[in-house]
Amino acid sequence: MEIGIFDTYPDVLDVVIISEMLHISKAKVYELIHDKKIKGFLIGRKFRVLKKEVIRFINTVPII
Numbered sequence: 001m002e003i004g005i006f007d008t009y010p011d012v013l014d015v016v017i018i019s020e021m022l023h024i025s026k027a028k029v030y031e032l033i034h035d036k037k038i039k040g041f042l043i044g045r046k047f048r049v050l051k052k053e054v055i056r057f058i059n060t061v062p063i064i
Contacts, residue, residue, distance in 0.1 A: 009021060018054060032057070037057060
């Protein structure tokens with residue numbers, strides 16, 4: 001059985017974890033959420049994103 005690249009991450013992610021996963025800034029993660037490129041939701045005052053949404057986003061990004 002092959003281990004997926006994101007298997008060690010939790011199923012619900014915060015902005016800090018997403019920025020580490022994608023090697024981008026937290027500001028860029030917020031931009032992606034606000035632009036609805038990554039679907040997120042608020043719990044209190046903090047954004048959360050399902051891991052499957054991050055994987056979906058990665059799979060839709062065009063390769064240059």
